[in-house]
Amino acid sequence: MIYDVFVAPFADMIEAPDFLMQVLWEGLVSGILYALIALGFVLIYRSSRIFNFAQGIMVVFAALTLVGLHAAGLPAWIAVAATLVVMFVLAVTVERVVLRPLVGQPDIILFMATIGITLFLIGFGEIIFGGENKVMITEELGIPTGDFVFEPFGGLLILQQLDVTVVIVAALLVCALLAFLNFTRMGRAIRALGDDHQAALSVGISLQTIWVLVWFIAGIIALVTGIAWGARAGVSFALEVIAYKALPVLMLGGLESITGAIVGGLMIGVLEKVFEIYWGQPLLGGNTETWFAFVLALIVLLFRPQGLFGERIIERV
Amino acid sequence: MLDASETQAETLLEVNNIEVIYNHVILVLKGVSLSVKEGGITALLGGNGAGKTTTLKAISNLLHSERGEVTKGSILYRGERVQHLDPAALVKKGVIQVMEGRHCFGHLTVEENLRTGAYTRRDGKGAIEADLDMVYTYFPRLKERRRSQAGYTSGGEQQMCAIGRALMSRPETILLDEPSMGLAPQLVEQIFEIVRAVNEGEGVSFLLAEQNTNVALRYAHAGYILENGRVVMEGTAQALRENDDVKEFYLGVSDEGRRSFRNVRSYRRRKRWLS
Numbered sequence: 001m002i003y004d005v006f007v008a009p010f011a012d013m014i015e016a017p018d019f020l021m022q023v024l025w026e027g028l029v030s031g032i033l034y035a036l037i038a039l040g041f042v043l044i045y046r047s048s049r050i051f052n053f054a055q056g057i058m059v060v061f062a063a064l065t066l067v068g069l070h071a072a073g074l075p076a077w078i079a080v081a082a083t084l085v086v087m088f089v090l091a092v093t094v095e096r097v098v099l100r101p102l103v104g105q106p107d108i109i110l111f112m113a114t115i116g117i118t119l120f121l122i123g124f125g126e127i128i129f130g131g132e133n134k135v136m137i138t139e140e141l142g143i144p145t146g147d148f149v150f151e152p153f154g155g156l157l158i159l160q161q162l163d164v165t166v167v168i169v170a171a172l173l174v175c176a177l178l179a180f181l182n183f184t185r186m187g188r189a190i191r192a193l194g195d196d197h198q199a200a201l202s203v204g205i206s207l208q209t210i211w212v213l214v215w216f217i218a219g220i221i222a223l224v225t226g227i228a229w230g231a232r233a234g235v236s237f238a239l240e241v242i243a244y245k246a247l248p249v250l251m252l253g254g255l256e257s258i259t260g261a262i263v264g265g266l267m268i269g270v271l272e273k274v275f276e277i278y279w280g281q282p283l284l285g286g287n288t289e290t291w292f293a294f295v296l297a298l299i300v301l302l303f304r305p306q307g308l309f310g311e312r313i314i315e316r317v
Numbered sequence: 318m319l320d321a322s323e324t325q326a327e328t329l330l331e332v333n334n335i336e337v338i339y340n341h342v343i344l345v346l347k348g349v350s351l352s353v354k355e356g357g358i359t360a361l362l363g364g365n366g367a368g369k370t371t372t373l374k375a376i377s378n379l380l381h382s383e384r385g386e387v388t389k390g391s392i393l394y395r396g397e398r399v400q401h402l403d404p405a406a407l408v409k410k411g412v413i414q415v416m417e418g419r420h421c422f423g424h425l426t427v428e429e430n431l432r433t434g435a436y437t438r439r440d441g442k443g444a445i446e447a448d449l450d451m452v453y454t455y456f457p458r459l460k461e462r463r464r465s466q467a468g469y470t471s472g473g474e475q476q477m478c479a480i481g482r483a484l485m486s487r488p489e490t491i492l493l494d495e496p497s498m499g500l501a502p503q504l505v506e507q508i509f510e511i512v513r514a515v516n517e518g519e520g521v522s523f524l525l526a527e528q529n530t531n532v533a534l535r536y537a538h539a540g541y542i543l544e545n546g547r548v549v550m551e552g553t554a555q556a557l558r559e560n561d562d563v564k565e566f567y568l569g570v571s572d573e574g575r576r577s578f579r580n581v582r583s584y585r586r587r588k589r590w591l592s
Binding site: 189 | 377379409420433434436482486
């Protein structure tokens with residue numbers, strides 16, 4: 001037993017390094033998507049203290065809109081642009097109709113409001129696009145679907161070109177977001193708002209503008225993850241689940257930390273894959289990916305309630 | 318000092334008999350009127366809970382986010398009603414508040430904090446960089462600390478950071494709330510020196526809420542004394558400094574020696590009713 005838990009997995013890893021690389025790569029692919037979604041949560045939480053339950057359905061909604069618009073005859077890339085416009089309109093609507101009237105209400109009410117948004121989007125999406133599964137327009141978007149095959153250590157490593165594209169796009173998006181947050185006036189305002197609402201108001205930062213902006217960013221993120229995930233699993237309302245996979249990332253990384261979201265996402269993606277292959281399947285009968293992240297997050301919470309990277313609370317004495 | 322020529326300076330800000338109610342029930346200001354002259358430092362004095370902060374927030378319109386409301390009276394800036402404007406619009410008009418307790422953005426560096434002050438400006442990078450240098454000449458200390466997270470700087474540095482941030486918006490009027498709070502006397506003096514330097518060098522007018530009557534009246538040109546949500550006394554700084562009641566109650570010096578506490582209280586109460 002002890003041998004199976006502590007020795008055998010590592011022996012396997014060393015024996016077949018090419019397979020290990022394959023596992024790590026696949027972990028990285030889902031990890032970067034988790035990171036991206038977690039970033040969407042973090043930005044909204046930081047600037048409005050709202051835990052955005054609707055993030056998951058936004059992924060579905062963005063993917064559905066894209067596929068739907070394409071089916072209606074728009075060329076693929078125009079459909080992407082149009083979907084972005086739809087996500088922007090969604091952000092403005094959410095700010096006007098939901099957030100603005102609820103300013104100053106307790107957090108839990110705003111949280112409930114995002115559940116309301118979720119239910120609305122589910123219904124609205126179904127009415128317009130129908131409930132059946134659809135196929136993501138991967139080829140139309142020019143995303144390659146072949147494989148890259150490498151032979152490291154005399155073994156075999158297969159990278160799907162789709163995954164490679166996803167990783168590159170997601171990594172670029174994360175970098176762009178970081179640059180935006182750190183080096184632009186609007187990005188600074190978003191971070192400032194997270195630190196001190198009143199002070200942000202006092203220097204003339206408008207809450208409304210920032211809220212629309214962060215919801216729009218969440219919308220862009222939703223679209224990218226929607227395309228990436230939809231290309232593998234098809235476009236259906238089940239896609240919503242990917243957003244809940246970001247919850248343990250948030251617990252691990254801390255709700256307020258941008259680095260935490262990124263590192264936490266990658267960590268969970270990689271660890272859950274490695275655990276599944278080397279421990280889960282041989283010892284626990286597999287399918288550990290559904291719960292591993294949550295258990296990991298629970299363990300972290302026991303020891304570090306603010307998360308691994310929760311923004312250090314600066315307290316002067 | 319306020320002399321004959323300055324009393325004729327244009328009135329920037331005029332607050333007429335405003336009443337402020339929090340949460341629809343708590344009456345905090347019961348008719349406050351004051352005016353701020355262009356190019357001057359006007360002090361708003363009084364003890365805890367007198368309504369100084371509320372007055373400033375009523376002007377800068379930050380009351381709204383604290384469930385406060387101006388229910389009567391009017392606030393004019395350069396002759397224009399500004400009550401309905403949101404804080405951002407007011408900042409664009411040149412009125413910015415530095416809040417009590419500094420409120421720097423803790424996780425942003427000092428320099429980033431200063432840059433957020435220029436959020437509403439549209440006059441280009443060059444002008445903003447130039448103003449950054451301007452702020453650093455008034456606050457050389459901030460230049461040394463520019464790369465530190467503001468949350469880790471000292472109280473004095475944070476106060477400087479907050480004032481510098483306000484300066485970055487190129488304001489005409491700064492509403493400065495309790496700059497002396499929690500600072501060592503020497504540092505208070507230093508902050509007020511800078512306020513004076515900014516006032517003279519950049520022509521920025523100040524409306525300054527302060528409990529430290531002594532320091533405030535030495536640097537201000539004119540002053541108002543608030544008590545219980547009302548203005549109980551007003552005048553030039555000099556007149557206030559020489560007024561017997563102010564000396565006794567706020568400066569802690571009196572020609573007549575100490576009175577018994579009970580007498581003082583009834584006297585104060587009587588004065589309040591009379592005003």
